Amino acid sequence: MPRIATRNYSAETAQTLADSGITPLLARVYAARGVTHADELAGGLTRLLSFETMKGITAMAVRLADAIADGKKLLVVADYDADGATACAVAVRGLQMFGARVEFIVPNRFEYGYGLTPQIVQLAARFEPDIIVTVDNGIASVDGVAEANRLGIEVLVTDHHLPGDELPDAACIVNPNQPGCPFPSKNLAGVGVMFYVLLSLRAELRQRGVFNSPLPQVGLREGRSEAAGHPPAYSLRVEGAGERGIQVEPNLATLLDLVALGTVADVVKLDQNNRILVQQGLARIRAGRGCAGINALLKMARKQVEQVSSYELGFVVGPRLNAAGRLEDMSLGIRCLLTDDPDEAAELARQLDELNRARRDIEADMQESALAALEQVDPSDGHTLTLYNEDWHQGVIGILASRLKDRFHRPVIAFARANEEELKGSGRSIPGLHLRDALDLVSKRHPQLIQKFGGHAMAAGVSVRTEHFEAFRAAFEAVAQELLSTADLTKVIETDGELTAAEFSLEFARSLEQQVWGQGFPQPSFEGEFGVASQRVVGEKHLKLKLEREGVPIEAIMFNHADELPPRAHFVYSLSVNEYNGRQSLQLVIQHCEYE
Structure with a gap:
């Protein structure tokens, strides 16, 4: 309990x-939530941390400025999740603003795996780039960077993942988590890192007086590069079409809708700096200045742009974008974020929505099979859950791990077959166990068990040989038993206490929905005992309730719960604004209930 x-x-x-x-x-x-002064809640861009303290960022800006001046070809190599997709869109759009010749590829995860591998470099080489710019990956790509160096391709790494024992021999690395980086916030998403690189590049170009000089006019066309046995790689080509003097420097704030989306979708900690980025991006979207792709994805989900919050970014837009990378090719999602044509964006959003529906069906089947396998196992007997099913889909095991982690409050790694010899796993953790560090400990103690791994405290990926699965499961469990206490294995639901009857107001609910909430800065939840005046099942699996507190009736809903409740119960809930037939009313969203 x-x-x-x-x-x-x-x-x-x-x-x-x-x-x-x-x-x-x-x-x-x-x-x-740790706020001590009101100025910590100020969302103005002037309060963003300066890029100047980020290790390597000035050197990278100089290299990019030189490349633009020399007309060199840049190739952005992206990751296949929402953070990677938004980081790629920010890189392409931003570099395009400065007159760069830029293309992108996003490798198919099932063909090439994660990161800048030697195989991806060989694919990239067909574009004949002078420089590869990684976004949301590259910090662990030692072999891939070595291959690029061998081919004479310069590599600029932008990433936010934790580094391994060895850094790649890249021309330049920008990552707030690399050794020796004094940048105060270590929580930037990959898209945030790329945005900061553009800020530094703009400063470098400003210093060079470029914005009063003629630059190539930007023209866009989409290209496809295909070869036998390889998926298509999409590119956005920037071509000179005459010259024009750029009198006003580009406004990088136009990219903040993408920065906000990637930051929320990647579930990084929303420290003050990230909250500013998200708040500014949300303001642009609500004002109707979001990119065509984000607007189309919101419309596809029947969400009002004017009322969008961090919830919609994380649970509505993000999953639809991620579906492309999970099931097919993330280039579809990146194209959606890059197009300025509303009709094209609408069609791409429709395709992404269909993929997301398919992903949900696959996930439901996988969860059913996982729960069936666990029927003979008591999760409380161990500290971890490590599962494998040869029928599971590689692209959905991360979501499965997350669902099981939430249900059983255990670190979970779910594996799917990569090929006849290898399994790929995706893990999710609980507070108390740094997942990447735990995998690192397994790797050091049992060097033969793990082929490769990487990630964060709460999420990580790992590959093992098929015959090593059971040994890995035992080694991971042993490490978790050392690192996790009994208290860690008890799920704690934190609330902000009780509300009085007078505090149940629509105005307060509206004010909460306008704030930026997320990882490390959780949406407020409250608790209290209520009378249950009436209840009925809606949509076959949700419970619509009328509660009573101090004589005040309050509407509520409990999703994915159809069992009848007793006349009184203790609830944990959040406040929401329910809109029906153009009328807004206060509604409690029940997150947990207890009763005798």
């Missing part, structure tokens, strides 16, 4: 925030 705990906060800090003009209830919420 999960344990419900109220978030701690300093009453003095909450009062300081309230004295600055924040409502007492919101002040309490912010104080519980």
Whole structure:
């Protein structure tokens, strides 16, 4: 049974925030998330951390500026998730703004795997680039960079993943998590890192006086590169079409909708710097200035652009974008983010929506088979869950691991067959176990078990030989038993305490929906005992409730729960704005309930 705990906060800090003009209830919420002063909530771009402290970023800006001036060909090599797709779109759009000749490829994950491998470099070489720019990958690509160097292709790495013991021999690396980087925030997503590189590039070009000089006029055309046995690689080619003087430097803020999407979708910690990026991006989307692709994906999901929040980015747009990389080719998603044609964006969004529906069906089947396999196993007997099914889809095992992790509160690694000899796994962890570090420990103790691995504290990927699966499962469990305590294995549901009847207001719910919430800065949830005045099942699996608190009736809904509740229960819930027939009303979204 999960344990419900109220978030701690300093009453003095909450009062300081309230004295600055924040409502007492919101002040309490912010104080519980570590906010100490009102200026930490300011979302202006002037409050962004300076790019100047990021290791390697000035050197990379110089190399990119020289490449643009010399007319060199740049090739962006992207990752196949939403962060990689948005980082690629930001790179292509941003470099295009500065007059670069730029193309992109995004390797098919099932053919080439993750990162800048030697095989991907050989594919990239067919574009005859002078420079490869990685986005959201490359920090672990030692062999791939070596292959590019052998072919005479310069590599610029932009990444945010944790490095391994050896760094690639790239011409330049920008990654806030690389050794010796003093940049204060280590939580930038891959798209955030690329955005910062563009900020530095703009400063370099500004210093050179480029914005008063003639630059090649930008023209776009889409190309395909195909070879026998290889998937197509899409490119966006920037071609000179006469010359024009650029009198006004490019406004990089136009890219913040993409930065916000990738930051939220990659579930990085929303520290103050990331919250500014997301807040600014959301403001652009709500004002109707988002790119055609994001607008089309929101419309496909029947969401109002004016009311978009970080929730829609993470749970509506992100999954539809990710579906392309999970099931087919992420170039479809990147093209959606790059087009400025609303009709083309609508068609690409339709295709992405279809892929997402297919992904949901595959995921449901996989989860059913996983739960069936676990019927003979008590998850509480161990500290981890490591599963493999030869019928599982490589592109969906990460979502499966996440669902099982949420259900059983254990670190989970789900494996699918990569080929006859290799299994690929995707893992999700719980607080208390740094997943990448745990895999590193397994690798050091049992060098023969893991072929490759990488990732973050809460999510990681790993490859093992088929015959080593059981040995890996035992080694991973042994490491987890050392690192996890009994308390770590008990799920804790944190809340912001109770609300009085007077605090159940539509106005408060609206104000919450306008804030930026996410990983490390969680959406507020509350708890309390309510009377259940009425209940009925809607949509075959959801419970529509009318609750009562201190004589005040309150509408509520409990998703994916159709069992009848007793007359009274203790609920954990969030506040939401329910819109029906043009009328808005307060609704509680029940997240957890307990009763005798």
